[in-house]
Amino acid sequence: MAGGRSRGTATLIAVAVVLGWLVIGALAGPYSGKLGEVATNNNAAFLPTDAEATRAQKLFAGFVAKETIPALVVYERSSGLTGADDQRVAADVARFAQVPGVVSPLPPPIPSRDDQALQVIVPIDSSEGEQVRQVVDRLRDIAGNDRDGLTVDVAGPAGLLADLIEVFTAIDGPLLLVTLVVVLIILLIVYRSPVLWIFPLLAAGMSYSLASVFVYYLAENDVITLNGQAQGILTVLVFGAGTDYALLLIARYREELHRHGRPWDAMKTAWKGAAPAIIASGITVIVSLLCLLLSSLNSNRALGPVSAIGIAATLLVMLTFLPALLVLGGRWAFWPRTPWEDQAEPQAAHGIWGRIAGFVARRARVVWLVTAVVLAALTLGVTQLGATTLGQSDLFTNRTDSVAGQEVIARHYPAGTGSPATIFTRQETAQQIAQVAQGVPGVAAVRPVTQQRQAGPPDPNAQPKVVDGRVQLEATLADPPDSDGAERTIRDLRAAVHKVPGSDSVVGGFTAINVDTAAASTRDRNLIIPVVLVVIAIILALLLRALLAPVLLIATVLLSFLATLGLCALLFKYVFDFPGVDQSFPLFAFVFLVALGIDYNIFLMSRVREESVKRGTRAGVLAGLALTGGVITSAGIVLAATFSALAVLPLVVLVELGVAVAVGVLLDTIVVRSLLVPALAYDIGPKVWWPGRLSRTNRDGDRTGAELEPAR
Structure with missing residues (x-):
C-alpha cells in the first residue's frame, strides 16, 4: 500500500509539473514569432559606444534637421546613356522625392565621366531601421527592372542595410525549420524509437518559447538590445544545447532503469548523477556569454545576454519539464529497446566505447602525444586566416542588389562617391x-x-x-x-x-565606423578571452575539486580552438572561397567553442571523478569514457548539426560561425574528449586530482588489467 501511494504521489507530481509547463508554453509560444518586432537592425546597433565615429555621428545630428542614410540609385548603360535614359532618371527622381521617409530636396543626378552611368543620392530618414528597408523597397519598385540594356540598382549604406534587414527578418522561419529537422533526424538515429525523440524536442521547443518571452520584454523595454544576428544564434543555441542536456539526462535515466523497479526512483538517481554536470555546463556557458558585456561593441553586448537567457531557460526546462515527461513515459518511452530492471551494468566492456577505452589504457602516452601533435599541426592553418575585413560585396553568399550597385559605382566613379x-x-x-x-x-x-x-x-x-x-x-x-x-x-x-x-x-562616416569597429574588436578580443578562461577555470576547479585537472582541460580546449581556427582558415580559403573573416569572428568563435567545448570535458570528467571514487583513478577514467562515450558523441553531433544550420542563411559571417562551431565541436567530441583528455588523465593517474583529497587517497588507480570490470 505504501509503495502504491508513493507511486501515485510521484505520478501526480509529474503530471502537475508537465501541465504547469504546458500552460507556460501555451502563453509563451507566440512570443517566439514576435522577436522580430523588437529587433534593432540599424547601423546604431553595431557601432562602438566610445569611438571617434560615434562622436562624429553625434556632431552630424546638429547639421541636419533629420539624421539620414543615403541610398545610391545607379543607372548604367555600357554603350552610353541616351536622352531617353536621362528622361527616365528625371522622372524617377521626382517620384523618389514623394516617397514617405525620403528627405527632400534631392540633389541632382551625378553623371560619370564616361557618360555610361548616372547616380542619384536619396537621403532616407534613418531613425528606424525597418523604415529604411521599406523606403528602399519602394525606391526599387519605382526604378523598376533593367530595361533595354539600362541596368538599375539601389546600393549605398541604405541599400546594404535594407538587404541585411531582409535577411535578418527572414531568419526565424527557415532557420527554426532546418534546426528542428536536423535535431529530429539525429534523435531518431540515436534512439531508434518512434516515441522517445518527442521528449527532448518538446523540451527544447519549450526552452525556446520561455527564452523568447524574457528576451522580448527585455528588448521591448530597452534593457537589452536584440539584433538579427543574436536572434539567429539564439535559435540554434537553445535547440543545440537543450538537446545535449536532454541526451545526457536520458542516457543516465536509461542506466538507472536497469537498477530500479520504479521510473520515479530511477529518475531521482539519474537526476542526482547528471544534474551537477548539466548545471556546471550551463553556468559555464552563461558566464562565458555574459563576459561579452565587457565588449565596447553594441552588437557583442547584445549577443551575450540574449544567448545567456536562452541557456538559463534551457537549464530550467531540462531539469524540471523533461524529467517529469520521462517519468510519465516510463520504460515504454524507450520502446522497442525497453530497459528492464535486470541489474545489468550500463557500461560494457564489449561495446565500441569499451574497446576505445581499452585502446587508451594500452597506449595512453602514445595516444595523447599523437593527438596533441596532430592538433598542433592544424593550428598552423591560422596563418591563412588573414585579417581581411569582409566588404559590402563579401557580406552575402549571393549577389544582392546593393552588391551589384556598388560594383557599378566602382566602375564609373571614385569608389567612395555617396559614402x-x-x-x-x-x-x-x-x-x-x-x-x-x-x-x-x-x-x-x-x-x-x-x-x-x-x-x-x-x-x-x-x-x-x-x-x-x-x-x-x-x-x-x-x-x-x-x-x-x-x-x-x-x-x-x-x-x-x-x-x-x-x-x-x-x-x-561609413568607413570610419568600420575602422573603429575593427579597433574595438581587437580590444574586446584581448580583454574578454582571458576573462572567459579565468571564469571557466574557477568553475572547473569547484566542480572537480582539483587544480591540475582544470588546467589540463583548459589547455586541451585551447589547443582544440586553435586547431579549429586553422582548419577553418583552410576551409574558408580553399573550399568556400571566402575573401576573409568578419572582425567579430575570432571572439565569437572563441566564446562559443571554448564554452561549448568545455561542456563535453565537464560531462566526461564529472563522471570520471564519480567512478574514480569507487574504482580508482585509472579505472575511473576508462569507465567514465566507456559510460559517456556514446551519449557525448551523440550530443556533439547534435550541436554541430544545429550550428551548421546557420549555413542556410545568405550571410557569410553566420556561415563562418556555423562552420567553425560545427568543426570545433566535432574535434572536441571525437578527438579531444574521446582520446586526448582520457589518455592524458590515465597517464597522469591519481595526481590529476591534485591538490584534492582524491589525489592522495586514491592510490589504487594504477591497475592496468581490470579497469573496465564493474565496481563491487
Missing part, C-alpha cells in the same frame, strides 16, 4: 583642414557642407554651414568605402587632421 568621410572641425581651421585632407593619398575630393538646401547644381560661392562654431567637410575617397584601402585612408586622414593645432577635428 564620403565626414570631417568636423573648428570654423577658423576649416580651410587648413580641407587642404590637409586633400593632400592625403586616397582622398579624391574635399568640399564643405553649405547652407544651400534647394535642388540644383551646387553654388561654389555658398557659405559653409556653421553649427556651434564647427564646419562639416565631406571627403570623397578613391577606394570603395568598405575596402581595406579606404580604411587605410581614414587612418591616414585622421592622423593628418589631428596634427592641425586647435582644429579639434573629428572624422566619421
Whole structure:
C-alpha cells in the first residue's frame, strides 16, 4: 500500500509539473514569432559606444534637421546613356522625392565621366531601421527592372542595410525549420524509437518559447538590445544545447532503469548523477556569454545576454519539464529497446566505447602525444586566416542588389562617391583642414557642407554651414568605402587632421565606423578571452575539486580552438572561397567553442571523478569514457548539426560561425574528449586530482588489467 501511494504521489507530481509547463508554453509560444518586432537592425546597433565615429555621428545630428542614410540609385548603360535614359532618371527622381521617409530636396543626378552611368543620392530618414528597408523597397519598385540594356540598382549604406534587414527578418522561419529537422533526424538515429525523440524536442521547443518571452520584454523595454544576428544564434543555441542536456539526462535515466523497479526512483538517481554536470555546463556557458558585456561593441553586448537567457531557460526546462515527461513515459518511452530492471551494468566492456577505452589504457602516452601533435599541426592553418575585413560585396553568399550597385559605382566613379568621410572641425581651421585632407593619398575630393538646401547644381560661392562654431567637410575617397584601402585612408586622414593645432577635428562616416569597429574588436578580443578562461577555470576547479585537472582541460580546449581556427582558415580559403573573416569572428568563435567545448570535458570528467571514487583513478577514467562515450558523441553531433544550420542563411559571417562551431565541436567530441583528455588523465593517474583529497587517497588507480570490470 505504501509503495502504491508513493507511486501515485510521484505520478501526480509529474503530471502537475508537465501541465504547469504546458500552460507556460501555451502563453509563451507566440512570443517566439514576435522577436522580430523588437529587433534593432540599424547601423546604431553595431557601432562602438566610445569611438571617434560615434562622436562624429553625434556632431552630424546638429547639421541636419533629420539624421539620414543615403541610398545610391545607379543607372548604367555600357554603350552610353541616351536622352531617353536621362528622361527616365528625371522622372524617377521626382517620384523618389514623394516617397514617405525620403528627405527632400534631392540633389541632382551625378553623371560619370564616361557618360555610361548616372547616380542619384536619396537621403532616407534613418531613425528606424525597418523604415529604411521599406523606403528602399519602394525606391526599387519605382526604378523598376533593367530595361533595354539600362541596368538599375539601389546600393549605398541604405541599400546594404535594407538587404541585411531582409535577411535578418527572414531568419526565424527557415532557420527554426532546418534546426528542428536536423535535431529530429539525429534523435531518431540515436534512439531508434518512434516515441522517445518527442521528449527532448518538446523540451527544447519549450526552452525556446520561455527564452523568447524574457528576451522580448527585455528588448521591448530597452534593457537589452536584440539584433538579427543574436536572434539567429539564439535559435540554434537553445535547440543545440537543450538537446545535449536532454541526451545526457536520458542516457543516465536509461542506466538507472536497469537498477530500479520504479521510473520515479530511477529518475531521482539519474537526476542526482547528471544534474551537477548539466548545471556546471550551463553556468559555464552563461558566464562565458555574459563576459561579452565587457565588449565596447553594441552588437557583442547584445549577443551575450540574449544567448545567456536562452541557456538559463534551457537549464530550467531540462531539469524540471523533461524529467517529469520521462517519468510519465516510463520504460515504454524507450520502446522497442525497453530497459528492464535486470541489474545489468550500463557500461560494457564489449561495446565500441569499451574497446576505445581499452585502446587508451594500452597506449595512453602514445595516444595523447599523437593527438596533441596532430592538433598542433592544424593550428598552423591560422596563418591563412588573414585579417581581411569582409566588404559590402563579401557580406552575402549571393549577389544582392546593393552588391551589384556598388560594383557599378566602382566602375564609373571614385569608389567612395555617396559614402564620403565626414570631417568636423573648428570654423577658423576649416580651410587648413580641407587642404590637409586633400593632400592625403586616397582622398579624391574635399568640399564643405553649405547652407544651400534647394535642388540644383551646387553654388561654389555658398557659405559653409556653421553649427556651434564647427564646419562639416565631406571627403570623397578613391577606394570603395568598405575596402581595406579606404580604411587605410581614414587612418591616414585622421592622423593628418589631428596634427592641425586647435582644429579639434573629428572624422566619421561609413568607413570610419568600420575602422573603429575593427579597433574595438581587437580590444574586446584581448580583454574578454582571458576573462572567459579565468571564469571557466574557477568553475572547473569547484566542480572537480582539483587544480591540475582544470588546467589540463583548459589547455586541451585551447589547443582544440586553435586547431579549429586553422582548419577553418583552410576551409574558408580553399573550399568556400571566402575573401576573409568578419572582425567579430575570432571572439565569437572563441566564446562559443571554448564554452561549448568545455561542456563535453565537464560531462566526461564529472563522471570520471564519480567512478574514480569507487574504482580508482585509472579505472575511473576508462569507465567514465566507456559510460559517456556514446551519449557525448551523440550530443556533439547534435550541436554541430544545429550550428551548421546557420549555413542556410545568405550571410557569410553566420556561415563562418556555423562552420567553425560545427568543426570545433566535432574535434572536441571525437578527438579531444574521446582520446586526448582520457589518455592524458590515465597517464597522469591519481595526481590529476591534485591538490584534492582524491589525489592522495586514491592510490589504487594504477591497475592496468581490470579497469573496465564493474565496481563491487
